[in-house]
Amino acid sequence: MPCCKTCTTALYITAPARCSPNGMKYLLPVRLLLLTSCLYRRLTSASTMAAMWPKVILFRDSITQYSFKDGGWGAVLADKLQRRCDVLNRGISGYNTKFGSIILPKIITKETASNVAMVTIFFGANDASLPEINPQQHVPVIKYKHYLQSMIDYLKAIEINEERIILIGPPPVDEKAWEVECIKKGSTLNRKLAVTGEYSKACCEVADTNNINCIDLWTSMQKVQNWSEFLADGLHLSKKGAAFLEETLTPIVLKKLEYVGLQFPYWADIDRDDPAKTIEAYNPYCPSQ
Incomplete structure (x- = not known):
């Protein structure tokens, strides 16, 4: 069987x-x-x-790149998957889906795909930049959906199916706090809450079309009173925001990876007279066998 x-x-x-x-x-x-x-x-x-050794790859922009900081959502996920999967941070600050669709095949190749247990795709915050203020990062919502789909199609083509993909939509934007950051950099407000919501909706639509799990941060975070506390600067996640995402993402990941046991047998189960026999026979994908 x-x-x-x-x-x-x-x-x-x-x-x-x-x-x-x-x-x-x-x-x-x-x-x-x-x-x-x-x-x-x-x-x-x-x-x-x-x-x-199975790998979980976190792919996105700066919100993922920063996820291994103290209390970051990626770091906590890695801790919960210790000895089961390697969690790899492949967040690239400033990137949008247009750029991301180009580098994804360089990050996950056909040759390395067989031991990729899970991929998270978490774009939208940069794509939703206002075109008149930040054309370098802006991607029209129709194109955003196209690039998300192209990434999904690529992963499927190298045998990473929809069960091993999770989409995460952009979080809400605290316009007041983010405007302060924009002014510090000599710009005006370059993202808006409502516009980012359009990209969140588009992300969920792509996920539904492909029967893929999607985390709608834009909607779920705003259901919490004082949701702006989830954001460190109006755009990037604070420790509270990272915890919110991790607590939403981890149950989905653990459910999908429940077939993966500990890598190598528990020390007390090893035959001390013939440890090699126990270790060589151990199957982390059917740990009960």
């Missing part, structure tokens, strides 16, 4: 490989590629486990 949903999906998709002998030469490479994601990890010995 398959050990997890990934195995089940792979075995189901590759069933047509049992066709006529003439078709085997064409279907076999496809079959092997689809099985790589989970079965290869099941069969890989502990001696090569370092290369296959």
